[in-house]
Amino acid sequence: MSEEKNVVSRRSVLKGAAIGGAALAAGGALSTESASAATRLKGSTVKWTTRGGGATGDKIAKAVNDAFTKKTGAKVVAQQVNSDDFQNNFAQIMQGSPDDAFGWMAGYRSNHFGEMGLLEDLTREIGRLKGSLPTAAIKGATSPVSKKPYIIPTTYYPWGLHYRKSMVKDIGMNPEKINDWDDFVKLMTLTQKKGLVGYSLGAKGGWEAMGTFDILNARINGYKYHIDLLNGRAKWTDARTKETFKYFAQLIPFMNENVMDISWDGMRDLLLQKKTGAMMMGSWFANDFKAKSQADYDDLWVVPFPEINPKFGVDTIDAPLDGISVAKNGKNVTGGKALAEFWASPEGITEAVKAGDTNIYVSKSFDTSGYDAFNKQKLAVLASAKNIMFFLDRDARGDFAGPVVGPAIQSFIKKPSDINKILENTQAQWEALPKN
Amino acid sequence: MKTAATVKKNRSRRSLSKTDRFTLATFVGIPTLLQIILLWVPAVVTIILSFTYWNGIRLKDIQWAGIQNYKNIFFDNPLFYQALKNNAIWLAFFVLIATPLGILLAYQIDRGIKGHAFFESIYYLPVVLSLAVIGIIWNFMLQPGGFVQGLMGRDIGNAISIWGNPKINTWVILGIASWRHIGYIMLLYLSGLKSVDPALKEAAAIDGATDWQIFRKIILPTMQPVNIIIVVITLIESLRAFDLVYIIYGSPTIFPLLNLLVFQNFAGQGISMKGAAYAVILLLLCIVPIITYLRISFKEDLK
Numbered sequence: 001m002s003e004e005k006n007v008v009s010r011r012s013v014l015k016g017a018a019i020g021g022a023a024l025a026a027g028g029a030l031s032t033e034s035a036s037a038a039t040r041l042k043g044s045t046v047k048w049t050t051r052g053g054g055a056t057g058d059k060i061a062k063a064v065n066d067a068f069t070k071k072t073g074a075k076v077v078a079q080q081v082n083s084d085d086f087q088n089n090f091a092q093i094m095q096g097s098p099d100d101a102f103g104w105m106a107g108y109r110s111n112h113f114g115e116m117g118l119l120e121d122l123t124r125e126i127g128r129l130k131g132s133l134p135t136a137a138i139k140g141a142t143s144p145v146s147k148k149p150y151i152i153p154t155t156y157y158p159w160g161l162h163y164r165k166s167m168v169k170d171i172g173m174n175p176e177k178i179n180d181w182d183d184f185v186k187l188m189t190l191t192q193k194k195g196l197v198g199y200s201l202g203a204k205g206g207w208e209a210m211g212t213f214d215i216l217n218a219r220i221n222g223y224k225y226h227i228d229l230l231n232g233r234a235k236w237t238d239a240r241t242k243e244t245f246k247y248f249a250q251l252i253p254f255m256n257e258n259v260m261d262i263s264w265d266g267m268r269d270l271l272l273q274k275k276t277g278a279m280m281m282g283s284w285f286a287n288d289f290k291a292k293s294q295a296d297y298d299d300l301w302v303v304p305f306p307e308i309n310p311k312f313g314v315d316t317i318d319a320p321l322d323g324i325s326v327a328k329n330g331k332n333v334t335g336g337k338a339l340a341e342f343w344a345s346p347e348g349i350t351e352a353v354k355a356g357d358t359n360i361y362v363s364k365s366f367d368t369s370g371y372d373a374f375n376k377q378k379l380a381v382l383a384s385a386k387n388i389m390f391f392l393d394r395d396a397r398g399d400f401a402g403p404v405v406g407p408a409i410q411s412f413i414k415k416p417s418d419i420n421k422i423l424e425n426t427q428a429q430w431e432a433l434p435k436n
Numbered sequence: 437m438k439t440a441a442t443v444k445k446n447r448s449r450r451s452l453s454k455t456d457r458f459t460l461a462t463f464v465g466i467p468t469l470l471q472i473i474l475l476w477v478p479a480v481v482t483i484i485l486s487f488t489y490w491n492g493i494r495l496k497d498i499q500w501a502g503i504q505n506y507k508n509i510f511f512d513n514p515l516f517y518q519a520l521k522n523n524a525i526w527l528a529f530f531v532l533i534a535t536p537l538g539i540l541l542a543y544q545i546d547r548g549i550k551g552h553a554f555f556e557s558i559y560y561l562p563v564v565l566s567l568a569v570i571g572i573i574w575n576f577m578l579q580p581g582g583f584v585q586g587l588m589g590r591d592i593g594n595a596i597s598i599w600g601n602p603k604i605n606t607w608v609i610l611g612i613a614s615w616r617h618i619g620y621i622m623l624l625y626l627s628g629l630k631s632v633d634p635a636l637k638e639a640a641a642i643d644g645a646t647d648w649q650i651f652r653k654i655i656l657p658t659m660q661p662v663n664i665i666i667v668v669i670t671l672i673e674s675l676r677a678f679d680l681v682y683i684i685y686g687s688p689t690i691f692p693l694l695n696l697l698v699f700q701n702f703a704g705q706g707i708s709m710k711g712a713a714y715a716v717i718l719l720l721l722c723i724v725p726i727i728t729y730l731r732i733s734f735k736e737d738l739k
Binding site for chain 1: 489491492493494497499501504507508511512513514515579580581591592593594595596597598599600601602685686687689690700701703704705706707708710
């Protein structure tokens with residue numbers, strides 16, 4: 001995706017937006033919309049849902065929505081919901097009287113509900129944003145089944161191997177050079193020798209360890225095999241899947257003994273308190289390091305998970321893509337679509353960033369020149385991969401990832417010697433799923 | 437007493453006025469209707485859905501699955517047997533330990549041991565808390581980085597594994613659940629004991645009966661109606677256990693219970709009618725022993 005992040009075009013779009021002001025904005029939301037739609041929009045009310053984010057989330061939403069109101073004359077009523085609750089009740093909410101537009105997740109979670117007729121097809125809106133959206137992001141937001149996008153991609157974040165530079169230096173290694181499996185094992189071994197946790201992992205929530213499985217499988221068997229496996233085109237009982245778990249088993253002796261007791265925040269705390277050598281995690285937690293102290297934040301580093309099979313190198317990454325979706329059952333679908341488009345447009349992004357949004361936007365208009373070292377490194381980690389996975393529970397169907405794969409990985413960590421039986425069960429449960 | 441009741445029943449049936457009939461119809465009819473609409477219809481629909489494949493969104497996507505959901509649960513899903521085992525242990529623990537302890541406490545307090553009011557309030561305290569709140573409290577104390585772990589000088593890196601440790605988590609959870617259950621049973625039993633005529637106990641004591649004999653031969657039989665309630669409550673509480681564990685774990689997979697599996701497969705993102713099948717299994721497990729027990733008890737009563 002790196003070649004598409006053209007600095008020149010990004011700046012020029014920004015400049016255009018700035019000079020042209022609201023009415024002129026080059027890639028703006030309504031320039032190609034018919035006049036009647038614009039009139040319909042004026043004076044109407046659009047409802048917006050922010051998924052979590054606390055006070056900052058509200059502030060960002062207000063900034064973007066106010067700019068939208070200023071531009072279109074449509075009023076926006078926003079609310080913030082608990083992210084997990086919204087996610088867990090998504091089907092019910094969408095069948096009731098949902099807000100018109102909301103932040104949502106790409107992958108199975110939007111494709112499935114789009115195909116079920118709960119989310120709007122956003123092909124036209126994405127078509128108008130083509131100038132600023134990279135093709136890879138558009139592809140990621142498009143359902144492979146219906147070939148339609150039900151989400152406009154906005155932000156993403158990398159899953160990488162996180163560690164503290166000072167700790168790596170302490171054990172006599174070079175923090176800039178954790179490249180292959182041997183470096184990685186050496187890092188874990190030396191950390192463990194100091195009486196610390198070599199590799200921190202939590203599995204209490206059932207999903208945290210999926211990150212480790214994803215990346216091991218992609219490193220050993222490649223992106224295609226991994227996605228095939230999650231979609232039933234490869235078998236869990238395949239020798240290649242077993243090979244992945246062989247590597248996974250090698251990590252277990254380095255792990256904290258309370259893997260089943262901690263969740264992602266426990267993993268974060270281990271690193272925050274300098275108690276672990278490395279952990280595999282999405283980079284979203286970095287703000288918590290900053291909140292503790294600038295020194296902690298400066299010490300934090302992320303690299304792509306090390307290469308295992310030279311055939312695949314580090315060509316794949318878990319980088320969940322988020323975006324904006326529009327509810328089919330919303331009261332103001334036209335308004336919802338316009339608002340969604342605005343959020344993903346260069347203007348909307350500028351507003352969000354100004355209001356304190358630290359997310360990495362996929363948009364080519366997104367200006368990263370002011371980035372600190374850690375954020376630049378996040379971009380580098382993203383750029384190192386050519387295949388983007390969305391994380392297991394977004395790449396696989398919902399009635400399989402959570403209820404089947406999560407528990408399977410937990411059982412494996414509890415008793416690695418049971419792996420053959422666990423994989424047979426997993427495969428049997430895949431085959432028992434209804435075909436739809 | 438039996439004859440008095442029958443006489444009364446016959447009399448009231450004879451003298452039903454129009455207003456009486458209307459009142460009766462309203463007071464019985466409306467709750468029955470609500471019960472049917474809110475409980476029986478969904479229950480029957482759930483039973484039917486358990487034989488289908490459906491993701492809970494569009495009616496037209498419902499496909500007939502036969503017994504596939506059940507087959508999958510019984511033959512391919514290790515979580516089901518873990519849940520069954522956990523529920524069975526829960527039940528056994530409540531029946532053999534927690535409930536008898538509650539009865540014992542009630543009996544001791546009723547005898548008016550020194551400071552009984554103090555003990556009563558201590559044991560009763562957890563009952564006013566919902567299991568969800570109890571879950572939050574104990575999770576706060578026992579999780580890695582929690583209060584108790586901190587007191588023992590253990591931080592998150594070397595915290596003792598409690599929730600995730602299959603050797604002890606069952607007993608810790610049952611201990612916490614009993615903490616509340618014992619007080620609940622104690623309270624129920626205590627209110628029953630208050631209504632036992634003290635003359636009966638005195639008479640037995642004068643005849644030279646021991647404490648244990650008095651309890652077994654006098655108290656227990658006179659308390660029959662309360663006993664029935666307690667047995668039913670113990671059964672239901674053990675089988676429907678959910679909130680405590682859900683609050684502690686957030687997901688059903690480390691300490692599975694049948695109700696957690698219903699929830700996981702029926703709500704949230706993984707909706708499938710396996711959830712309905714789990715619900716039916718749970719319904720049968722609850723209803724069959726309870727109905728059997730009630731029938732036996734009421735038959736004995738009629739004798």
